[in-house]
Amino acid sequence: MTSFYVGVALVLLLTIIIGLLRVLWGPTAADRMMAAQLFSTCGVAILLLLARGFGQLIIEDVALVFALLGALAIVAFVRRAWKTDGPKPDKGA
Template structure:
């Protein structure tokens, strides 16, 4: 019962984060919301593990916490540079020399 209540609260938060991600207005707002959505997903998985009584599911939450972080940083890098393959510093030097 208490797990259901917590899961519902987390779902509402995720809904609010999703609404912000859809509304924008800047791309950074969207990434922020997606990051928050991801953190809440980790919590939801953790609560679900207890709700279903299979605590092995916690491993998934653990992995999701890591992937969420890497995903957010990767998307940020993509937006800042336009691709995944160059380092930011090199780009600046190229810009200066032009």
């Protein structure tokens, strides 16, 4: 059963790797950030699968922390790095 859970986790890890290509190629900042957000969700799933697969319930705590803090980076991105219709820049661009 361990190999089944880890196998599914491996597929998710490959999903992350494919998503990394989007981070590398992504034309806009939003593409890159959305891909990173996908990794956070994927990471939670991988951690839960590993927790089941190896029978170490402590890993679920790590997944919990990831689930909580995954949103932090995207909030920082939306509030600080990315602006759609903010005030005009004071220096000419």
